[in-house]
Amino acid sequence: LRKDNTGYDLKHLFIGAEGTLGFISAATLKLFPLPCAQATAWVAVPDPAAAVALLGRLRDAAGDNVTAFEIVGRPALDLVLRHVPRARDPLPGRPEWQLLVELSGARAELGATLEAALEAAAGEGLVAGAVVASSEAQAAALWALRENVSEAQKIEGVSIKHDVAVPVSRIAEFIARADAALRQSFPGVRIVCFGHIGDGNLHYNQSRAEAESNAEFIARTGAVNRVVHDLVHELGGSISAEHGLGQLKREEILRYKSGIEMDMMRAVKRALDPRGLMNPGKLL
Amino acid sequence: LRKDNTGYDLKHLFIGAEGTLGFISAATLKLFPLPCAQATAWVAVPDPAAAVALLGRLRDAAGDNVTAFEIVGRPALDLVLRHVPRARDPLPGRPEWQLLVELSGARAELGATLEAALEAAAGEGLVAGAVVASSEAQAAALWALRENVSEAQKIEGVSIKHDVAVPVSRIAEFIARADAALRQSFPGVRIVCFGHIGDGNLHYNQSRAEAESNAEFIARTGAVNRVVHDLVHELGGSISAEHGLGQLKREEILRYKSGIEMDMMRAVKRALDPRGLMNPGKLL
Numbered sequence: 414l415r416k417d418n419t420g421y422d423l424k425h426l427f428i429g430a431e432g433t434l435g436f437i438s439a440a441t442l443k444l445f446p447l448p449c450a451q452a453t454a455w456v457a458v459p460d461p462a463a464a465v466a467l468l469g470r471l472r473d474a475a476g477d478n479v480t481a482f483e484i485v486g487r488p489a490l491d492l493v494l495r496h497v498p499r500a501r502d503p504l505p506g507r508p509e510w511q512l513l514v515e516l517s518g519a520r521a522e523l524g525a526t527l528e529a530a531l532e533a534a535a536g537e538g539l540v541a542g543a544v545v546a547s548s549e550a551q552a553a554a555l556w557a558l559r560e561n562v563s564e565a566q567k568i569e570g571v572s573i574k575h576d577v578a579v580p581v582s583r584i585a586e587f588i589a590r591a592d593a594a595l596r597q598s599f600p601g602v603r604i605v606c607f608g609h610i611g612d613g614n615l616h617y618n619q620s621r622a623e624a625e626s627n628a629e630f631i632a633r634t635g636a637v638n639r640v641v642h643d644l645v646h647e648l649g650g651s652i653s654a655e656h657g658l659g660q661l662k663r664e665e666i667l668r669y670k671s672g673i674e675m676d677m678m679r680a681v682k683r684a685l686d687p688r689g690l691m692n693p694g695k696l697l
Numbered sequence: 698l699r700k701d702n703t704g705y706d707l708k709h710l711f712i713g714a715e716g717t718l719g720f721i722s723a724a725t726l727k728l729f730p731l732p733c734a735q736a737t738a739w740v741a742v743p744d745p746a747a748a749v750a751l752l753g754r755l756r757d758a759a760g761d762n763v764t765a766f767e768i769v770g771r772p773a774l775d776l777v778l779r780h781v782p783r784a785r786d787p788l789p790g791r792p793e794w795q796l797l798v799e800l801s802g803a804r805a806e807l808g809a810t811l812e813a814a815l816e817a818a819a820g821e822g823l824v825a826g827a828v829v830a831s832s833e834a835q836a837a838a839l840w841a842l843r844e845n846v847s848e849a850q851k852i853e854g855v856s857i858k859h860d861v862a863v864p865v866s867r868i869a870e871f872i873a874r875a876d877a878a879l880r881q882s883f884p885g886v887r888i889v890c891f892g893h894i895g896d897g898n899l900h901y902n903q904s905r906a907e908a909e910s911n912a913e914f915i916a917r918t919g920a921v922n923r924v925v926h927d928l929v930h931e932l933g934g935s936i937s938a939e940h941g942l943g944q945l946k947r948e949e950i951l952r953y954k955s956g957i958e959m960d961m962m963r964a965v966k967r968a969l970d971p972r973g974l975m976n977p978g979k980l981l
Contacts, residue, residue, distance in 0.1 A: 416862040416896045417935035418713050419942055419950050420980055421962045425709030429702050446757070473730070476803040477761040519760040520810075578700040612700045651701035658703055666703050677969060678705045684968035685961060696704055 426681070431657045432692035434685045448480075448517035452524040453552035454531060457508035457542040462585035464512055467539045468610055471514065474530040478523060479611070481515035483559050486606040492565035493558050500558060504542045512610070513559045515552075562607050562616075570627060572605065572620035573637050577645045578654035581613040587648055588615070594640050595619060599630065614654040617641060638665065658696045710965070715941045716976035718969045732764075732801035736808040737836035740815065741792035741826040746869035748796055748894055751823045755798065758814040762807060763895070765799035767843050770890040776849035777842050784842060788826045796894070797843045799836075846891050846900075854911060856889065856904035857921050861929045862938035865897040871932055872899070878924050879903060883914065898938040901925060922949065942980045 427434055458464045464484050471479050487509045493500050504511065516523040527545060534540045546552035566572055579587045588606060595602050603622050608615035619637055621627040630637075642652045646669045658666050667675065682689075682697050711718055742748045748768050755763050771793045777784050788795065800807040811829060818824045830836035850856055863871045872890060879886050887906050892899035903921055905911040914921075926936045930953045937946055951959065966973075966981050 414862060414864050414897065414933060414935060416893075416898045416938040418939055419935055419937045419946075419954060420713070420958075421718075421965055422709045422713050423958065423961055425706045426965075429704070429706050434705075448760075449757075472803075473733075474803055476732075519756075519758055526804075578698060580698050609700075613698065614700045649698060651698060651703055653703045654700040655702055662703075670703060674704075674707065677707060680968040681705055681710075681965060684964040 429657065431659065431696045433682060433696050434691055436691070449519050450517070450521050450523050451480075451552065452516045452527040453481075453546040453555055454512075454514045454527055455503040455544050455546075455555045455558070456512040456514055456531060456540055457504050457506075458510050458512060458539060459541055460510060460585065461588045463539045464510060464610055465581060465584055466537075467512070467534050468581075470534050470537075470539065471516075471527075471530050475516050475518075475523070475526050478516045478518040478526075479514075480517040481513060482609070482611045483513040484606070484608060484610050484615075485511050485513065485559055485562065486604065487511075488603050489562045489566075489605045489607045490558065492569050492605065493561045496565040496568040497557070497561045500561065503544050503555060503558070506542070508541055513555055559607070562605070566605060566618065570620065570624060571631055572618045572627075573631060573634050575617040575638070575641050575645075575652070576614075576654050576656045577617055577641065577650055577652055578612060578614040579645060579648045579650035581610065583648040583650070584610060584613055584615070587644060587650070588617075591617065591641055591644050594644065595637065598640060599633070599637065601626065602630070612654070613650070642669065660695060663694075663696060713941065715943065715980045717966060717980050718975055720975070733803050734801070734805050734807050735764075735836065736800045736811040737765075737830040737839055738796075738798045738811055738815065739787040739828050739830075739839045739842070740796040740798055740824055741788050741790075742794050742796060742823060743825055744794060744869065745872045747823045748794060749865060749868055750821075751796070751818050752865075752894055754818050754821075754823065755800075755811075755814050759800050759802075759807070759810050762800045762802040762810075763798075764801040765797060766893070766895045767797040768890070768892060768894050768899075769795050769797065769843055769846065770888065771795075772887050773846045773850075773889045773891040774842065776853050776889065777845045780849040780852040781841070781845045784845065787828050787839060787842070790826070792825055797839055843891070846889070850889060850902065854904065854908060855915055856902045856911075857915060857918050859901040859922070859925050859929075859936070860898075860938050860940045861901055861925065861934055861936055862896060862898040863929060863932045863934035865894065867932040867934070868894060868897055868899070871928060871934070872901075875901065875925055875928050878928065879921065882924060883917070883921065885910065886914070896938070897934070926953065944979060947978075947980060 458467060468482050490511065494502060516527050524545060531540055531543045546555055592604055601621055602619050605618040606615055621630045645652055652665060652669060653662055679697055742751060752766050774795060778786060800811050808829060815824055815827045830839055876888055885905055886903050889902040890899055905914045929936055936949060936953060942950055963981055
């Protein structure tokens with residue numbers, strides 16, 4: 414059932430509640446057909462602002478057929494190249510910022526659409542280099558570079574992680590200001606940044622290059638969070654874009670959400686779970 | 698901000714609450730560019746089942762570029778032809794069911810895509826006739842036929858209205874069974890059916906042809922509602938797809954929503970508006 418306006422939207426109230434209002438006892442899945450055609454590219458851009466502009470150009474050219482637009486910073490890609498067997502850099506010159514771009518849809522000419530849009534964007538200075546996959550195997554290899562970032566980070570060692578979102582129009586400002594503030598307060602910090610440009614959602618993680626000094630750095634997680642989360646808040650963003658508050662960010666959120674919002678959330682929790690039985694200690 | 702998982706989704710809780718939890722004091726609008734290209738057609742189909750099948754074929758051919766797929770039954774179209782100046786039937790033979798179909802997107806060849814898909818569907822017996830608009834003026838004239846149904850109904854006189862949704866896969870069954878049940882219980886009933894096939898959302902309205910006997914019929918609104926709403930409920934649908942419960946359906950919903958759901962809604966209302974100040978008497 415796609416449309417229903419018979420009272421409060423209990424479904425959306427439960428989604429994202431992290432089990433604190435109830436649990437799933439049954440689920441209905443909606444299936445979508447596989448796309449008939451896909452075109453995948455790895456694209457170097459001069460900076461994150463160019464990435465956001467390129468997303469606009471691609472949407473102009475291909476509309477809703479733009480189904481992936483993932484940014485990967487150089488330190489994130491370097492981790493994959495170091496730790497994942499057979500991973501190799503698709504582009505020469507070690508560009509600082511790269512994108513995994515995919516178009517999906519019902520028609521075969523998506524590859525030509527993608528190539529024409531990238532060429533036009535290169536003429537505007539938004540694209541510094543690109544390779545379009547010419548086979549499913551090549552497309553899979555490009556996806557592996559993006560999908561293995563988390564795994565490569567894990568192999569490299571512990572790091573401080575942020576799952577943040579800002580309005581898409583503030584992404585470039587967020588990265589520039591957060592990078593600068595962290596480099597000033599924590600000299601030698603390594604910033605592993607990747608994520609979903611179209612959602613304004615960045616995985617913005619930090620560690621030090623040296624194992625020994627990293628342990629010291631990790632001990633200062635609270636101070637690093639403060640720099641990153643304060644800026645996210647200033648830019649109208651979210652400190653928990655996809656992964657929920659859980660226990661880790663349960664206290665942190667009190668700094669950023671208004672008292673009225675917190676009171677409303679607590680009132681809803683008391684109303685629906687007055688005895689506090691559902692996933693206690695999480696979120697609230 | 699597109700992504701935010703910091704606790705309960707208060708935005709969706711307020712959307713559809715009909716002002717019973719609070720009121721809008723500010724709004725942020727997201728603007729979308731106008732589509733670069735559109736293709737619009739008026740299509741006769743043999744029956745509602747063919748309409749649902751045709752929607753599937755069009756999605757296969759054009760994916761998310763299918764931006765309108767509106768069904769209009771013969772009695773609904775006849776009201777427009779009678780009451781709206783300059784309205785004329787785009788197709789010969791007075792077909793019982795017709796669709797307004799529109800593709801929108803970034804590329805110019807949408808018209809060719811639409812024509813090819815309609816031709817292929819005609820070969821399968823899903824399309825009995827079609828006209829594709831060859832100018833913006835023609836497209837606007839087709840849209841006027843659909844958009845003036847409500848106005849034409851108003852000019853014709855009072856009727857019993859239902860704003861219902863069922864899963865898309867049950868639309869044809871709903872129309873066939875509801876039509877038959879109403880014709881049996883209320884001989885001479887005129888069924889004005891139109892709506893959004895892609896959402897499973899039908900405006901399913903009834904009146905009698907004669908002004909005098911219509912007044913008598915309208916007095917039996919409760920009995921008519923029972924036939925329509927019971928069937929909607931049996932098919933897993935909603936008795937209020939777009940327009941909310943308000944006062945008219947505040948008691949009616951008690952027949953169909955579970956006691957647990959109603960209790961949860963009342964608990965949320967008490968939690969957020971304990972003094973009952975917000976839009977009292979509506980929805981709950």
